[in-house]
Amino acid sequence: MTELHLQTITELYEFMRKPAPTHPLFAISQVRDTDGDTRNCSTNPIAITSHFYTISLKKIVSGELFYGRSKYDCQNGSILLTAPGQRIVFDKLVVSSNATHISFDKEFLTGHQLATDISKYQFFSYSVNEALHISEKEERLVNAVLNTMHTEYTNSYDSLSKGILLSHLQTLLQYIERFYRRQFLYRQEMSGNMYDRFKNVLVKRYSAGQLEEIGLPSVSSLAGQLGISPGYLSDSLKIETGKSALEHIHLHLIDVAKELLLAPDKTVADIAYNLGFEYPQYFSRLFKKMLGMTPSEYRNNHTLQ
Incomplete structure (x- = not known):
């Protein structure tokens, strides 16, 4: 060629x-x-x-x-x-x-x-x-x-x-x-609905329990599974839901993290690694940005309820 x-x-x-x-x-x-x-x-x-x-x-x-x-x-x-x-x-x-x-x-x-x-x-x-x-x-x-x-x-x-x-x-x-x-x-x-297809792939990625080995899901890798480019995926989701692909990844990650924080046998660092973060402080920073409190504060507040 x-x-x-x-x-x-x-x-x-x-x-x-x-x-x-x-x-x-x-x-x-x-x-x-x-x-x-x-x-x-x-x-x-x-x-x-x-x-x-x-x-x-x-x-x-x-x-x-x-x-x-x-x-x-x-x-x-x-x-x-x-x-x-x-x-x-x-x-x-x-x-x-x-x-x-x-x-x-x-x-x-x-x-x-x-x-x-x-x-x-x-x-x-x-x-x-x-x-x-x-x-x-x-x-x-x-x-x-x-x-x-x-x-x-x-x-x-x-x-x-x-x-x-x-x-x-x-x-x-x-x-x-x-x-x-x-x-x-x-x-x-x-x-069909792009968000539903995307969410299905995202949930399967988290359910597989391999994030500690393969790292956080990226827009690029998820788009690849859907057979489209990252930009096309993000723009489609933005039109459909008002949020980009990365925003949806972060929202799902925080939802999963909130459930894991209710388990007393796992430290915040353990949860961060389980979710695919290389450094626990990055997880804590994102969590606070999304919810306005640290993972430890969230755990303490919900443990007392």
């Missing part, structure tokens, strides 16, 4: 056999074909790792696209987002000739609110099989923003160009966040 490590957007355009981008830190390209033709992205497997952000609106016709061990769910009208350092594998991929691709380096965001906000958009870290699938109406809305951005990008670059492009980019990301929220709710209706 061919491995490509693209450090710059210019290297990406060289690989795609396109003219060098107008700006080295930001580029947008569009392909429009009214005949509905397709084009091959790869005839042999190829893995690409880039050091910049990408946003692609395309329609997958055939072939396979992987992120890690996750296979892309091929549907029409899909937005695929990647963050720096992510590895994407293409295998005999055929896409519609109508496509838009945006690439931008984090340095391009300097001086704009997006430089801070970009880390809040967790969908850049979603696995490929969690790409955003949009309706025809949503696609028209996204294309309106993309077309405006493309027009601005192809104009002569001046002192206002960067600010205008970033404003449109921010609008695009806000639309994407809205559409992902819709997708979370739709998938919840189709495949």
Whole structure:
């Protein structure tokens, strides 16, 4: 398999056999074909790792696209987002000739609110099989923003160009966040309650009694058991319950701890180790943060009742 490590957007355009981008830190390209033709992205497997952000609106016709061990769910009208350092594998991929691709380096965001906000958009870290699938109406809305951005990008670059492009980019990301929220709710209706699935995995992890050996359950490990990415899990739970995956882990941990503290034969340190904490003081700190009292104070209060 061919491995490509693209450090710059210019290297990406060289690989795609396109003219060098107008700006080295930001580029947008569009392909429009009214005949509905397709084009091959790869005839042999190829893995690409880039050091910049990408946003692609395309329609997958055939072939396979992987992120890690996750296979892309091929549907029409899909937005695929990647963050720096992510590895994407293409295998005999055929896409519609109508496509838009945006690439931008984090340095391009300097001086704009997006430089801070970009880390809040967790969908850049979603696995490929969690790409955003949009309706025809949503696609028209996204294309309106993309077309405006493309027009601005192809104009002569001046002192206002960067600010205008970033404003449109921010609008695009806000639309994407809205559409992902819709997708979370739709998938919840189709495949069941995400919280119930998550809670089932979490309870089984604690019931197995192996936390002292394997440590505290992490969002990453639980998401792996559910076959989704950590960011997607947390965002789904946030939409569904108002709390993140980590908050739910802490809440369940405290509930289990409260029961164990009622057993007089276990010290606070023993309970901390049983729950997977490497250091008992970390357990005590979290317990006090959640309940406003130390584990010992909780035990004493409930022993006296």
